[in-house]
Amino acid sequence: MSLATDDNSAAFVASYLAHLSNERRLSALTCASYSHDIGILLQLAESTPLDQLQVHHIRRFIAKRHAEGISGRSLARMLSAWRGLYNYLVKNRHYNSNPCAGLRAPKTPKVLPHALSPDEAVRLLQFPTDDLMALRDKAMFELFYSSGLRLAELASLQPENLSLSEGTVRVTGKGGRTRVVPVGKQAALALDAWMRSRTGLLKLGENALFLSRHGKRISPRSISQQLKARALQQGISANVHPHVLRHSFASHLLQSSGDLRAVQEMLGHASISTTQVYTHLDFQHLAKIYDASHPRAKKKS
Secondary structure: OOOOOOHHHHOOOOOHHHHHHHOOOOOHHHHHHHEEEEEEEEHHHHHHHHHHHHHHHHHHHHHHHHHHHOOOOHHHHHHHHHOOOOOHHHHHHHOOOOOOOOOOOEEEEEEEEOOHHHHHHHHOOOOOOOOHHHHHHHHHHHHHHHHHHHOHHHHHOOOOEEEOOOEEEEEOHHHHEEEEEEHHHHHHHHHHHHHHHHHHOOOOOOOOOOOOOOOOOHHHHHHHHHHHHHHHOOOOOOOOOOHHHHHHHHHHHHHOOOOOHHHHHOOOOOOOOOHHHOOOOOHHHHHHHHHHOOHHHHHHO
């Protein structure tokens, strides 16, 4: 994009781009990105010199680009380029102020991950358990969908976190917050089968619930890879990763129960502090909602 505008603005922009390349040693691609974004600023400014642009001008420019469908991430990058230019001009060209200081680009709404349909979730979990690794995968993925765990939470589980007799799992989530989550009947059966089989694989000194084929704690990356492979094996073409199962858990339970607060508790969202676990929402109520609503809690073996 052309940088042509009034002589001083064009010269100052050229000086800044040379500074990025020669002094800051930014790559040619990065410098080209800065040049493109600053070119947009000059285009929007039209005949107004850079030193006469005010905060309200910048806000209007950002609003215009947003209305044109430019994403929040792209606008943030653009605003960062403009802010960097003005920081340089304030320091080196005696501009009075930076009209981009303190401004933020509009946030792009977060898109929730795709949720499997209940039929897809059941189909995913119906792969044959004819070897030790299949037993492990079955237990992991049943627990993902049964209890809505995060990937890191599942990977860090120890056997003592499980109480199959009570049908619960104790999870340490983000910020060290602990919660107790119901475990569905199908997940409990799969976990019991895995627990009885894993001892021959377990390496000395290892106490992970879920193990690699080498007897050590399975990594989050390996869990994700196994889930994707099992989904393809079961004919599910969607990009199935652990958070898809967590989102499916929440979606299916909420659709069945309508109890948003119970689902929030089970997901362990940040608004639930460690000391308030199940004190303001009775655990028996949670268990009742779960048993009545979750597809894999109701299915008979």
